[in-house]
Amino acid sequence: MQVPAAAEAVGRKGFGWAAVTIREWEQGQRIEGFVALRKLERKEHPGGERLILEFGDQSGRIDGVMWDGYEEIVDRLVVGDVVKVRGVVGSFRDKAQVRVELIRPAHSDEARPEDFLPRSPIDPAELAKEFDECIESLTNPHLREMMNRLFGSGDLREKYLAAAAGKLWHHNTVGGLVEHSLNVVRLCEFACEMYEDLDRDLLVCGALLHDLGKIEQYEMKAAIDYSTEGRLVGHINTGDFRVARAITEIEGFPAELAHALRHLIVSHQGELDKGSPVVPMMPEAFVLNYADELDSKMGALRRIAEKTGDADWSEYVNLIGRYIYFGHRKAGETARES
Amino acid sequence: MQVPAAAEAVGRKGFGWAAVTIREWEQGQRIEGFVALRKLERKEHPGGERLILEFGDQSGRIDGVMWDGYEEIVDRLVVGDVVKVRGVVGSFRDKAQVRVELIRPAHSDEARPEDFLPRSPIDPAELAKEFDECIESLTNPHLREMMNRLFGSGDLREKYLAAAAGKLWHHNTVGGLVEHSLNVVRLCEFACEMYEDLDRDLLVCGALLHDLGKIEQYEMKAAIDYSTEGRLVGHINTGDFRVARAITEIEGFPAELAHALRHLIVSHQGELDKGSPVVPMMPEAFVLNYADELDSKMGALRRIAEKTGDADWSEYVNLIGRYIYFGHRKAGETARES
Amino acid sequence: MQVPAAAEAVGRKGFGWAAVTIREWEQGQRIEGFVALRKLERKEHPGGERLILEFGDQSGRIDGVMWDGYEEIVDRLVVGDVVKVRGVVGSFRDKAQVRVELIRPAHSDEARPEDFLPRSPIDPAELAKEFDECIESLTNPHLREMMNRLFGSGDLREKYLAAAAGKLWHHNTVGGLVEHSLNVVRLCEFACEMYEDLDRDLLVCGALLHDLGKIEQYEMKAAIDYSTEGRLVGHINTGDFRVARAITEIEGFPAELAHALRHLIVSHQGELDKGSPVVPMMPEAFVLNYADELDSKMGALRRIAEKTGDADWSEYVNLIGRYIYFGHRKAGETARES
Amino acid sequence: MQVPAAAEAVGRKGFGWAAVTIREWEQGQRIEGFVALRKLERKEHPGGERLILEFGDQSGRIDGVMWDGYEEIVDRLVVGDVVKVRGVVGSFRDKAQVRVELIRPAHSDEARPEDFLPRSPIDPAELAKEFDECIESLTNPHLREMMNRLFGSGDLREKYLAAAAGKLWHHNTVGGLVEHSLNVVRLCEFACEMYEDLDRDLLVCGALLHDLGKIEQYEMKAAIDYSTEGRLVGHINTGDFRVARAITEIEGFPAELAHALRHLIVSHQGELDKGSPVVPMMPEAFVLNYADELDSKMGALRRIAEKTGDADWSEYVNLIGRYIYFGHRKAGETARES
């Protein structure tokens, strides 16, 4: 198993213990180290009770079980935090499972929660560079000024580059937001080549900013979860607010352009019942909606494909109510080889 | 016919012509004066063409027809503007109709478009007073500061008091927004008496601010119509933006309170497919949603009742897909009298 | 733990055993007494099987487990009946749990099932008084005669006062129907103050009678469950039938008033797909629908708030597909205290 | 043109004028007689106004126009009443049209409104006989007693035999209710032959009674229209009430049978959003729902087929959002002939 380059760049080495990630753990191995606690459940058995656990880090997830000796510590274990575990990697029903012997919360100087989040497979430096170039490429002076005002000072650029675009479904990684947004930019730019009269700069800004509010949408400790603000206000409005405020601070920003840009953000989900308070009413808004849909779906399908492995059909995917078929890929390969 | 007191208070007398409103025009009378142009359509007849018109002012609407002599002026007539008309009040199919002899756009120093809009039946001074008292009554210092920051300086208070809450369906008048909002406040306060643990101040602010974005939603010239910003961004987001910005300017405003207040605004339509990007998730948000629904519907039904007159059943109401019954009122009166 | 006054008033003392309710049971205590059997499930464990149980009474619910010794009695245990249990109160996964040693069905002279149902927190005498006053307050002679005919003789008044308004979601208690209905009355009366031209007497009757059919909807033994009539005919029709029959027995009852009152009952769910065969078509019907919605939701949210305790967010509420937020209450309290 | 036998049986001859129905009027003919007034509209033309009319009787409909001379009478003409007209049959846009010279309301001793309604193509005596035989055929003594109690005395049998099953869509004729119900009986009886364990008597009663409430649903003067009771209460509940009341008057009527029969009535629309307050939950209820759907649709399609004439495709049918194809019938005939 290999650790992706991006992961190493932000690795946990600063804390002085070997960066052996979960994907590197092997059957039968004794392990000891820091991981994120993703689940914790007490489960009864006739003779008593045991802990059912799930651990994670940037490289993946693994189940755990602890049969006894946890009574004194269990109330201090918090899902979403980093814990230190000691145990042996075994297996249960064909899945790897750590039989935990010792567990305790990590001290704040032992580990940074954010180091345990999954990360975008793309090098963060590359994503940042591409993001900056996108802004550079704008020729509309108003839009360019707005983007510089948003990201040029303060910490928003840093937050943007670190944010996830989803909790579970797609681009649910550190860097997922910028990775997803740049993909959407790329699709929108291609649409500008194909269809005349699209406002390229407007569309590029809409693509970069459509999910801006995801920064507030999630709490990212050692796992991604919805924040209170994310649930109560929603990413459409937290993002729209940042953009609208930046615009009001710029003298001479044309009103039509302001309305149009905000429209792209607030309508990007495409339909009221998907959570957009208004539906797309501009050609650019339709393009952005389809580009967002396509890249989100492709992100989710990549994740499903990985989970499906060599099988022809995925397991049932509840969120979209269907199975996904990958069996033709083999047929395709065979055909190309012949 | 009587002109309501409120209308007189803001009347058109300053412009030096008799404040005879449309409701006062009588059959057979020669009239000359300023009215809002609400509709303009060319309609063919075998020998040629005529203009089909609709005029309005704060007191009501009347149809018009012009058979000839309009060719040179017609291109300068704009729906939504004020026009000066001369003609005779006749009738057509049991409806009053002005046979127009002369028509021209009003000069800007002859009439103010806003004087021709329908007005809330409640005295604007009374609405303003009640609105101010509502803010005075807040005991939560954060919310009170926020309200003062929003309405204490600048022109937002004035705009709020003049805005409409709807284009056609309910409270579609100058003053409609504050009239509707104060009704919602009243319903919410009653809910606070009935149900424990509701945050009264939060709810009152939510009630006053839920439709704040209607200020941008409409263009009010001589008739109410959607603005470009209203269509593209929507009143949920234009209102939420104002509130969110005011909050960020207040030091020490509690984050939970900010999220909760914004939640009331963005969830007040109650369901995604009614245009709220998030659904109600707090007891106060449910209360606000039902209070808003009830007062909107009552406003619309009052309008329908007026239009229905003495008939038992209204005409078919497209927006809600049904007829409305008023026939029991007579039965009720009879019973009480007996 | 305290037993609410209302519970005591109808307590189980007549049967000669101490009225120690489930909420009074304490950790480690040996208990013996009568409770309602709410669930019974056989659950396998490697060495065999055990009984998983849930008990309830008017004060609450508790889990139970029985590891052996039940084989001869288990077939005579019926969910919904009263049982006599003996055991020790322990805990399992932080929840109280009775380890049962002996269990048997109660004899009919030992306990009345209805004594084990949860009860409205409001004193039943107070509810009855308020209900009677409501009827007294009617000035429409037809409606008053109808109410007297329905409730003046026979056992309907008693049934009405004892009925629940829900199985699980809201007002699922003895007395829940009248408690809920009186709340709806109160909301409707407030609407009559706010909006002119509403027929107050009609609306009050509609509010009191809208859920009348809940009397048939449920079987209330020691737990509330749907009856066969409730499922097959539904409470809209069982209630409408009682009212329609009472009306036909009254000479001179105006037809419009009859249609209007029945309309309030049959349309009170507000939409076809919520189970009303017709939608609201009268101002009073809209008011009743919103009042019913509001009080039902507030009842459900009170229950959810209790279950949520001190947490900011409730667990996921399946029936309405969302989490509920209570975290602002603390913020509100803090603000008021400061 | 031929008058169907059934029409003649109930003809207008008793009033002393020749029973020449609208279908018998011929181009160029002078006519004078009684017809139902189905529509009345004033319509402007440059020189003034004219009346646009529609007349009907049991045999069909015809347009009318009246250019002048109606001013004194027009306010006394009521849609749905019988009028006496004199004029000449001409044509307009390939459709027959009466050019009216004189028109006045009919006196009550000149014509009975019900004689002008369209009538079921089946002989009413035959329908009555089949209906009675259906009741005779019941072997369940409870159901038989209930049917006899409903129809054996009083005027319900007469009303049932005269009622329509629809206003426009299907079986919108005098006798339409019993014609439709007997068709549904026939389909249900066939289902009883095909599927074991269906309760034939229960199903036959459900089929006969499912639309019983249509008696109150419509006002049948000279045209069928919704009644106030029909709109406010709905035919599900007016029908269920009659049946439920009859049942309560029968001693020893089994409760399960009562619930089951009422279930068939209240669930017969099949889905909540089609207006049934509960969905089918018994095999018999599913059968009844499909039988009702099939016969309603076949009734509507027969009407559409007549209107379509020889064309391959019907006009667009708004209620079901599609065109209907009849072009294969010719292909079928050709094939059979060859």
Add this chain to the structure above:
Amino acid sequence: MQVPAAAEAVGRKGFGWAAVTIREWEQGQRIEGFVALRKLERKEHPGGERLILEFGDQSGRIDGVMWDGYEEIVDRLVVGDVVKVRGVVGSFRDKAQVRVELIRPAHSDEARPEDFLPRSPIDPAELAKEFDECIESLTNPHLREMMNRLFGSGDLREKYLAAAAGKLWHHNTVGGLVEHSLNVVRLCEFACEMYEDLDRDLLVCGALLHDLGKIEQYEMKAAIDYSTEGRLVGHINTGDFRVARAITEIEGFPAELAHALRHLIVSHQGELDKGSPVVPMMPEAFVLNYADELDSKMGALRRIAEKTGDADWSEYVNLIGRYIYFGHRKAGETARES
């Protein structure tokens, strides 16, 4: 317990072991034989793991458990295949359960998977005969030629007679397709008797062919499951393709007839969101849709009735979101007996 005649006719005797089906297994009996493996799950218990199994054959299903000794064979056991088992029939929670001692996959010469599928209760010879007679009865020469071309040569007739019409919900048996289709034919023929102008031959062909694509829809080994083609293409299109191809091979087949027949097939689900790409637009298409709905539902309800046994109410039926009531059957029987 009795083996139905149909099952015996196609029994497993050819393989030389006693045709003792699962329904004949008795409590306490040692059994050894071939069954279909329907489920296989590893389930943890504190001391380790056990296999949870389900076996089936044409007569029914039974649970199984295997506590140890399966490690070497478990990876070769495939759900849907035939296995040989040895064990003792016991019970667990009132349900029969085989405690398995030995299990292994069957060799291909030991058993045919198709012998283990449930079978239509109707004699296959009878179904085949009725199917052939249906085709014989066609008088439209084009349709007759098409049916003969489809089924006269090749293996389609055999496949059709063996196919299932469902996986779980209705007619999920060998022979289920033809059983269901012939029922639909019968309902359609009755409709032709009741309603004039229906094209009987077209409708009979539509009824026989509407589910033709179910042949590709399922993989039938020892259990019915969706095939890849069934999921990706769907039975509407696999069936339509066969019919359309047969038609193109017939010279002189009328185009309208071809369109009409294909229309019956592609529209038979009745609504787009049920999976038909076009909605019914011919009277025959409506008839077929209702006939299909009715027979499918009756098939499903028969299955539910069997599972419900003597209880009044079925368990909750997820697919249609309701409980089913059978309690009136007893009431009906009692009434008839009295």
Add this chain to the structure above:
Amino acid sequence: MQVPAAAEAVGRKGFGWAAVTIREWEQGQRIEGFVALRKLERKEHPGGERLILEFGDQSGRIDGVMWDGYEEIVDRLVVGDVVKVRGVVGSFRDKAQVRVELIRPAHSDEARPEDFLPRSPIDPAELAKEFDECIESLTNPHLREMMNRLFGSGDLREKYLAAAAGKLWHHNTVGGLVEHSLNVVRLCEFACEMYEDLDRDLLVCGALLHDLGKIEQYEMKAAIDYSTEGRLVGHINTGDFRVARAITEIEGFPAELAHALRHLIVSHQGELDKGSPVVPMMPEAFVLNYADELDSKMGALRRIAEKTGDADWSEYVNLIGRYIYFGHRKAGETARES
């Protein structure tokens, strides 16, 4: 006014009359020539009746009126056919209108209906070339053989190149199908560059063939209308049939590839209620669905933009229930110029 190059290439000159298209007709000009008859309606006026007409050709549409002299010919005029007209171009309500003096059906040797259809703005030769290159580019031998079999001989290629992709909404032109399909190919190819593991050849074939059935969907005389086959069978199934049949004729075509390709075709509408009998279940199917949606919408928006002209907002677009905004384009231009 300019005639587009493509239009000239296929012009009507072969018939020996001047190729002056409708867009070239000028105010006050006497015209005589052949046009398609798009609408024909008799409309009453007080003195009688007139014909209201609409004419069209490849360049556009124009209204017409004929006041008299049409009685003898009117029954021979068929909407969708070519007619010869003589008259004068005038105007009515700011719209051009031909005052027709003479009209008659064109003889079949005078004009070809297809010459009067609107045409794709792209040169047909270019479209054909690009289409051929697309097929050339396939490296999967099976898919290439299938495409060659479909289009290599016979007239399908010619039909494909001439077909429209819509009646009114988008690409409703001769050549519209291939223009739209090639756009979808381009979008899909870009997706293949962005997302790994997509089967490019499969996707290209899916893009070219997804709307193949549009060939049968429409009747293209002088105007595009739905064919009987198009309505009854639908383009999903007429297209799928052609592809499925071609596949069965190819030996060794892999089954998985066949299912996958057909899946792309039948699922391309994306949802059941948009008319696809199965939903997308492969990554390629999602890509195709979004690409199709995007290009269709862009096609429709281009049409709406043309109709909107210089206005900021389009008229209300019924099909998608909203207005479309183009006002930002001017703002964008201004910004770029400054």
